[in-house]
Amino acid sequence: MKFGNLLIAGITTGSIYAMFAVCVSVWYRVSNILNLAVGDFAMVGALGVDNLYRVKGLPLPVAIITTLVVVAVFAYLYDQVVLRIAQDGRRPIEGIVITFFFTFALSFFIDGVAKVLFGTDVHAAPTLWGGPALTLGSLNFERAGLLVLACAVIIGGAFWLYIRFTLGGKALEASGENSLGARIVGIDTRQYRRLIFIGTAVIAALFGIVESPITGFTYLSGATISLTGFLAAAYGGFRKPGRALVAGLFIGVLEAMLGGYVSAEYGDTVLYAILAAAILAWPRALGFESAVSG
Amino acid sequence: MNQFLTASARALAWSSAVASSRAARQVPRGGVPSVIVLVAGAIIVLNYGLLYTGSVFVLSACYAIVTAGMAVQIGFSQQIAFSQSVFFGVGAYGVAILNSHLHMSVLLSGVVMVVAAGLIALLLGSVVTRASGLALAVATLMLPLIAVGYVSGTDFLGGPVGSPLNGTLWPGGGSTTLVALGGGLIVVVLLAAVVFIASRILSSDIGLELFVLGVDERTAAALGVRTPRRKLELFVLGCVCAALGGVVYAGTQQFVPETVIDPTTELALLIMLFIGGRRSPIGAVIGALVIQYLQGASNWVSVNILIVEGVLLTVVLLVDPEGLSGIVQTGIAWLRGKSEPASAPADLAAAELAGAELAGAELAGAELAGAELAGADPPAAAVAPAASAGRESPDEIAGPDARDATLLEVRGVFKEYGGLSVLHDVTLALPGRGLFGLCGPNGAGKSTLLNVIGGSVAPSSGEVIFAGTDITRRPPHERFYQGISRTFQAVHLIKGRTVLDNVAVACLASHTASIVTRIGRSRLDAARAKATRTLADLGMAHLADREVSSLTLETQRMVELARALASSPRLLLLDEPASGLSEEQRQRLATLLVTLADRTCVLLVEHDLALVAQVSERIFVLSGGHLVFDGGPADFRSSPVVNSLLVGS
Numbered sequence: 011m012k013f014g015n016l017l018i019a020g021i022t023t024g025s026i027y028a029m030f031a032v033c034v035s036v037w038y039r040v041s042n043i044l045n046l047a048v049g050d051f052a053m054v055g056a057l058g059v060d061n062l063y064r065v066k067g068l069p070l071p072v073a074i075i076t077t078l079v080v081v082a083v084f085a086y087l088y089d090q091v092v093l094r095i096a097q098d099g100r101r102p103i104e105g106i107v108i109t110f111f112f113t114f115a116l117s118f119f120i121d122g123v124a125k126v127l128f129g130t131d132v133h134a135a136p137t138l139w140g141g142p143a144l145t146l147g148s149l150n151f152e153r154a155g156l157l158v159l160a161c162a163v164i165i166g167g168a169f170w171l172y173i174r175f176t177l178g179g180k181a182l183e184a185s186g187e188n189s190l191g192a193r194i195v196g197i198d199t200r201q202y203r204r205l206i207f208i209g210t211a212v213i214a215a216l217f218g219i220v221e222s223p224i225t226g227f228t229y230l231s232g233a234t235i236s237l238t239g240f241l242a243a244a245y246g247g248f249r250k251p252g253r254a255l256v257a258g259l260f261i262g263v264l265e266a267m268l269g270g271y272v273s274a275e276y277g278d279t280v281l282y283a284i285l286a287a288a289i290l291a292w293p294r295a296l297g298f299e300s301a302v303s304g
Numbered sequence: 305m306n307q308f309l310t311a312s313a314r315a316l317a318w319s320s321a322v323a324s325s326r327a328a329r330q331v332p333r334g335g336v337p338s339v340i341v342l343v344a345g346a347i348i349v350l351n352y353g354l355l356y357t358g359s360v361f362v363l364s365a366c367y368a369i370v371t372a373g374m375a376v377q378i379g380f381s382q383q384i385a386f387s388q389s390v391f392f393g394v395g396a397y398g399v400a401i402l403n404s405h406l407h408m409s410v411l412l413s414g415v416v417m418v419v420a421a422g423l424i425a426l427l428l429g430s431v432v433t434r435a436s437g438l439a440l441a442v443a444t445l446m447l448p449l450i451a452v453g454y455v456s457g458t459d460f461l462g463g464p465v466g467s468p469l470n471g472t473l474w475p476g477g478g479s480t481t482l483v484a485l486g487g488g489l490i491v492v493v494l495l496a497a498v499v500f501i502a503s504r505i506l507s508s509d510i511g512l513e514l515f516v517l518g519v520d521e522r523t524a525a526a527l528g529v530r531t532p533r534r535k536l537e538l539f540v541l542g543c544v545c546a547a548l549g550g551v552v553y554a555g556t557q558q559f560v561p562e563t564v565i566d567p568t569t570e571l572a573l574l575i576m577l578f579i580g581g582r583r584s585p586i587g588a589v590i591g592a593l594v595i596q597y598l599q600g601a602s603n604w605v606s607v608n609i610l611i612v613e614g615v616l617l618t619v620v621l622l623v624d625p626e627g628l629s630g631i632v633q634t635g636i637a638w639l640r641g642k643s644e645p646a647s648a649p650a651d652l653a654a655a656e657l658a659g660a661e662l663a664g665a666e667l668a669g670a671e672l673a674g675a676e677l678a679g680a681d682p683p684a685a686a687v688a689p690a691a692s693a694g695r696e697s698p699d700e701i702a703g704p705d706a707r708d709a710t711l712l713e714v715r716g717v718f719k720e721y722g723g724l725s726v727l728h729d730v731t732l733a734l735p736g737r738g739l740f741g742l743c744g745p746n747g748a749g750k751s752t753l754l755n756v757i758g759g760s761v762a763p764s765s766g767e768v769i770f771a772g773t774d775i776t777r778r779p780p781h782e783r784f785y786q787g788i789s790r791t792f793q794a795v796h797l798i799k800g801r802t803v804l805d806n807v808a809v810a811c812l813a814s815h816t817a818s819i820v821t822r823i824g825r826s827r828l829d830a831a832r833a834k835a836t837r838t839l840a841d842l843g844m845a846h847l848a849d850r851e852v853s854s855l856t857l858e859t860q861r862m863v864e865l866a867r868a869l870a871s872s873p874r875l876l877l878l879d880e881p882a883s884g885l886s887e888e889q890r891q892r893l894a895t896l897l898v899t900l901a902d903r904t905c906v907l908l909v910e911h912d913l914a915l916v917a918q919v920s921e922r923i924f925v926l927s928g929g930h931l932v933f934d935g936g937p938a939d940f941r942s943s944p945v946v947n948s949l950l951v952g953s
Contacts, residue, residue, distance in 0.1 A: 095622050106438070107384060108625050111578050112618060114571070119614025126608065237567070244442045279453035286446035290431060293439040 011148040016270040017263065022155040022224075024262020025162035029217050030239025031246060031254035032169065033210035038248050039186030041097075041203045044106065046113040048214045049235030050120040051081055055215025056222035057128040057229065059135040070136060074219060078212050085211035088116065089204045098200060117232060124229040134222035154223045161220050165213055166255060173251075182206070186249065241285065245296055261285070333826065334503030337586040338496045345492030353485040356600075362488045364596030365495045366553040371577045371588035372498045373545025377538045378574075379582030380506055382518035384441040385432070386570050387425075390451045391543040393565030394421050395550025397455075400467035400560045410471040414551035421547030422540060429539035433532065436521055448567045455562055466561040473555030491552045495589065498545055501823050502585035505541075508826035509812045510819055514538070516798055516809055522760055523796045528784035528871070530815045537819045575613060579620050580627050587629025594628070711736045711905050712757065712875055717766030719752055719929075726752045727763070728929040736874070739901035741920035741940075742909045743950060748926040750909045751793060754877050757907070758790045759783045771874065781815055787874030791864045791881060793909075797852040803863050804848040807835035810870040838870040858889045869900070876906045882915055894919050913950055917941055925949065 033048050055077055062073035096103045096112060103109060137154055144151040173179035185192040185199040193199050218227070218235075225231075242261055246254030264284070269277035289296060345365060352358035370388055377383050395417050402413035435443050455461050462468075474486030505511055516524040517534055525531045554560050563569065572595065580591020598605050598612055605612050624630035712734040719727040727749045734740055744750050755761035757768060759780035768776045775783055789810070797806050811834040814827060839845050844866060847855070852863060861881055868876055878897075882890045890912065897919050900906055910916045916923060917937045925933035925946055933945050940946055 092618055092622070103621070103625055105625075107382065108578075108621065111574075111621060114575070115614045115617035115621070117614070118575075118610045118617070122608055122610030122612070122614060125610065233567075233571075241442070241445075244438065248438070275457055276453060279450050282446040282449045282453070286432075286443045286450075289439050289443040290435055293435055296439075 012270060014149050016266045018149060018151060018155070020263030020266030021259060022152075022158055022262070023265065024259035025159055026217065026221055026258075027238045027242045027262050028255040028258025029162050029165065030214065030235060031242030031258040032166065032251045033214055034236075034239050034243040035246055035248055035251045035254040036169070037203075037206045037210050038243070039251070040182060040189075040199065040206050041093075042104075042106065042189070043093075043109040043113060044240065044243075044248070045207075045210070046110065046236045046240060047116040047120060047232070048210060048239055049237070050117045050124075050232030051085075051211045051214040052218030052221070052235050053227050053229065053232040054081060054120060054124060055218035056135045056227045057124060057133055058215075059219050060133045060222075061128055063136060064133075070138075074135075077219070078215055081215040082208050082212050085208040086204070089207050092116075093203070093207070094200075097203075117236065121229055121232060124232075128229055130229060132226045132228050134226045135219045137223040138220065152224070154220070158217075158220050158224070161217065165216075169251070245285070245288075247296065333507040334500045337503050338500035340586070341499050341589060342492060342496035345495060346489060349485060349488035349492055353488045354481060358484070358488060360596055360600035361593075362491055362556050363553075363600075364593045365488075365491045366549050366556065367573065367576060367596060368549075368589040368592035369491075369495050369498050369552065370546045370549035370573055371580065371592050372495070372502050372585040373542045373549075374573065374577045375581075375583060375585045375588040376502045376505060376514070377542035379577060379584075379588070380511075380518060381514040381534075381538050383433075383535055383538050383542075384437075385444040385539060385542060386441065386567075387428075387432075387444050387447050387539070387543055388546040388573050389565050389567065389569040390447045391421050391425065391546035392550035392553070392569065392573075393451060393455070393560075394424065395547035396554040396560040396564050397461055397467060397550075398547075399551050399554040400469050401461070403469045403471050403554075404467070407470070409475055410469065410473050410555045411475045414473075414548075414555060417551055418544060418547050422544050425540040425543030426536070429536045429543070433535040433539050436535075445567075448565060448570055451565045452562075452567070455565055462560075462562070464562050466559060469554055469558045469560075471555075472558065473552060487556045491556060494548065494552060498548070499585045499589060504823050504826075505819055506585070507828070508822035509814050509828040509831055510534075510817065510822045511826075512801075512805060512809055512828060512831075513812060513814060515801065519798050520796060522780075523792070523798075525780040526758060526760060526784065526790055526792075527809050527867070528781045528812065528815055529809075530779075530781045532779075534819070541819065575617055578627055579617055581629030582627060584626075584629040587627055590628055709736055710734070711771055712907075713767075713769040714753070714757065715767040715769065717753070717756055717763045717768070719749070719756060719761065720764045726929050727756070730766070730926070730929070730931050732924055732931065732934065734875070734905050734907065736905055737901065737903060738921050739897055739906045739908060739919050741916035741923040742907060742926065743911075743913060743916055743923060743946075744926035745949060749929045750926055751879060753926065754790065754879055754907070754909060757875075758788060758877055784871065785813075785815060787871075788877065789868040789871050789873030789875070790877035791861075791868050791879055793879040793883070795857070795860045795864055797860055797863060797867075799851075799853045801852065802848065803844070803850050803852055803855070804832055804835055804839070806852055806863055807838055807867045807870050808832045810867045811835050811838075835870055838866055842866050842869070857884050858886075861885065861893075865896075874904060876900065876904055877909075878906065879909045880911060881908070882910055882912050890915055 030048055030052070034045055037043070037045050058077035058080065059070075059073045062068045062076055063070050066073075068076070092112065096109070103112075139153045139157050141153055143153065144156070173183060181192070181197045182202050184195070185197055185202050189199050238261070239258075242258035243254045245257035245261070246252075248254075261281070265277065265281050268280050272280055345361075348361050349358060352361065370392060374388060377385065395414075398417035398420065399410060399413045402408040402416060403410050406413075408416070432440065432443050456464050472483050472487055473490055474483045476482065476486065506514070513524065513529045513534060516527060517529055517531060521531055550564065553564070576591040576595045577588050578591070579594060580589065581587025595613065598616075599609050600606065620627055620631070624634060626633070710733050714730055714732050717727050717730045718725070730749075730753060742750050742753065752761060756763050759775070759778060759782075763776065766776070767774055770783070770786060770788065773786075775786065778786075798809065808828070808831040811831040812827070813831070814822075817827075836845065836848060839848055842862070842865075844862060847859065847863070852860060855863065861884075865878075865881065868878070881897075882893055885893065894915055897906060897908065901919075901921075908916065908920065917940055920937060920940075922936055923933070923940045924931060925940075927949055932949070933940070933943055935943070
């Protein structure tokens with residue numbers, strides 16, 4: 011069952027891409043900033059837990075909670091200091107390109123700090139659910155992969171429920187559709203920008219913790235993760251978390267299939283060529299035109 | 305490293321002194337920055353070329369060649385393409401292969417590779433530059449990703465190890481001193497040349513086109529900018545600069561590591577550009593210098609380079625989005641402001657107010673002229689102040705007969721978006737002169753019809769005939785040069801530029817020229833002269849040097865109208881020019897429109913029915929994409945269809 015196992019692998023990596031894509035696009039909706047530092051939060055989550063648990067000898071739950079709290083506090087401070095000056099000042103900095111570079115800079119900064127704190131070796135958070143792979147007929151399910159899927163379903167579902175059924179979710183959607191209009195009817199869009207920034211940072215860190223046993227991270231892994239999340243978000247049209255999720259899954263499955271059937275060595279190269287061709291062929295259908303004007 | 309700083313400072317001080325003394329005697333465009341680069345670079349190379357400092361400087365100059373090109377393509381024209389690292393790799397690897405495998409000299413193989421890169425960029429660019437904005441960015445982001453996969457898998461290029469060179473950039477050979485200094489000087493000369501070319505392009509008439517393209521591609525096309533060609537030229541320019549940087553990198557470093565085509569190289573280049581100042585070639589050079597200096601310093605800075613770059617980029621962008629060059633410019637402006645305290649902001653505001661009154665007075669004069677003209681012969685219209693703006697109008701030459709000949713014909717136009725029908729079998733014809741109103745409720749398809757005529761939207765079926773030619777499939781910029789000019793519902797002026805430049809955009813007539821021709825000669829002054837005449841004709845000459853976003857809405861709409869008139873159009877499409885204006889301002893506008901209609905054909909989309917009925921000789925009403933009314937103002941006022949649709953029951 012090569013196809014079945016490739017599909018499982020593809021859905022597992024795809025769900026990772028999808029989660030980061032959702033983080034990128036949800037925050038883009040409220041802030042109009044593409045967050046390229048989301049993968050760096052994931053890296054900090056994984057390496058932070060590893061450092062506290064393995065090196066400092068803290069119990070695992072304490073290590074995880076401490077790491078997530080540190081990420082949340084850092085995200086809060088960044089919003090309060092940099093984003094407040096950049097966006098809420100007398101001369102707000104606008105334009106998708108220039109704001110993009112703030113998150114570039116943030117990504118560099120986090121990587122630099124991680125290098126000092128965690129060193130340059132490959133590490134991973136300990137597996138939360140160890141043991142041999144589960145089998146069902148000829149299909150193999152890695153436990154770490156199942157954990158990733160479970161987290162994706164739970165977090166994705168919680169997001170959906172929040173946006174769909176709570177007043178906060180409606181307000182969130184409103185500030186994404188029309189920031190000025192939302193502010194006029196009394197929605198504090200800045201509060202949502204901060205809330206979602208901290209929320210996506212923590213979710214990214216959590217995903218880093220769950221994902222790292224599969225791949226292993228170094229202090230430079232953040233950029234690669236951000237890139238995949240950014241790409242999936244791009245193919246979802248940047249503003250649509252639902253479409254970003256589907257795009258993430260699709261890219262993951264396509265990557266696994268190309269690696270399995272076309273070429274293990276050049277699978278990724280073919281994948282990127284296909285993705286580039288898709289944008290050039292159907293920019294409008296993929297939602298690029300609307301994203302540009304936003 | 306401190307020697308490096310003091311040397312740079314001394315060289316900069318000296319060269320800027322030279323530059324400023326020359327500036328008084330009309331330096332050629334782009335002369336000052338390139339002279340600074342040439343002199344300062346040569347001094348640093350000759351003083352420190354053999355030391356570590358010198359080698360860091362030469363490396364930073366290699367990157368600066370790339371970032372100077374990026375300032376034109378990415379910063380100034382906002383065409384974000386992540387193709388630099390790949391073409392840097394094409395140049396560097398190409399030289400390495402030609403030199404070590406085919407034993408070609410570095411200089412010759414460099415020339416070969418720059419030409420080859422240009423051709424590859426032309427092919428690749430004709431595909432990828434069809435995309436705009438983020439689509440272009442994401443599509444080209446794939447290029448480094450694809451290239452990394454290819455290079456790391458091929459033994460030919462050395463795989464993950466890299467590719468060495470046998471030769472050096474300095475062709476003569478000789479002692480190590482000569483090779484190091486000679487190679488460094490070649491890099492500096494090439495960098496100065498690139499800065500010179502970039503500065504000349506940006507200060508030319510095409511530079512103005514590129515600025516508009518960067519702000520809004522659709523507006524640029526409507527103003528006659530040949531956007532597909534400009535985007536391709538920019539892509540090729542950026543790629544050729546990147547390849548040249550790669551060539552001199554290989555020639556001076558004598559080794560090409562796999563990391564040159566990495567996406568991290570792309571990121572490093574972008575950070576240099578944004579720290580230095582994205583819109584300015586010399587800023588991009590400074591950015592490359594600063595980042596390479598920080599990376600090359602063997603102390604805690606280079607160990608924690610990621611933290612330093614992150615903090616530096618954040619702080620610089622928070623202080624000024626235009627980077628270090630923006631900060632320096634603000635500083636210079638502040639110093640100059642201190643020495644000349646006369647120009648206080650309050651005076652400026654008062655000046656605009658007086659100006660507005662003046663414009664009002666001139667327009668009132670136009671009203672007088674318009675009233676007199678009602679009974680006068682059509683040729684006498686040329687006497688009216690506003691009308692003289694169109695002295696080159698073909699209709700003026702064609703004489704009074706043009707009034708009756710059909711200028712524009714819209715035949716059976718349909719437009720569907722998905723399953724939604726926006727225009728349904730719309731047919732109308734307009735003569736060479738006169739004022740025609742187009743009304744309808746919101747969503748009736750008025751703006752879509754204007755877009756179909758202007759060319760920014762292609763109809764699903766039907767034809768648009770202009771002056772006897774079928775223009776249905778012609779791009780907007782061609783229609784502009786055939787004489788169709790338009791304004792937009794929301795004001796689409798180019799922020800950050802003066803009123804004069806905003807009007808001059810419509811006077812450029814550079815659609816047939818290529819970027820390369822503007823290295824030699826600029827036609828910006830001619831365009832500005834024509835724009836000055838147009839502004840003077842409309843009584844707005846005093847506004848010429850004002851930055852557009854500092855103007856009131858009425859004045860902004862007047863500037864947009866001036867821009868639409870500057871090209872002496874045969875057909876003027878106005879999309880709700882009166883929205884947001886007061887009653888008094890509307891009356892001034894109405895007077896002006898009537899005057900205009902004597903020499904050109906005006907199609908006016910407007911919600912203000914009274915205004916439309918007052919000025920139009922014939923009115924069209926659209927509803928749900930159907931043309932439901934076509935008649936004179938008297939019928940318009942009494943028509944039950946119009947009343948139920950627009951006035952409400």
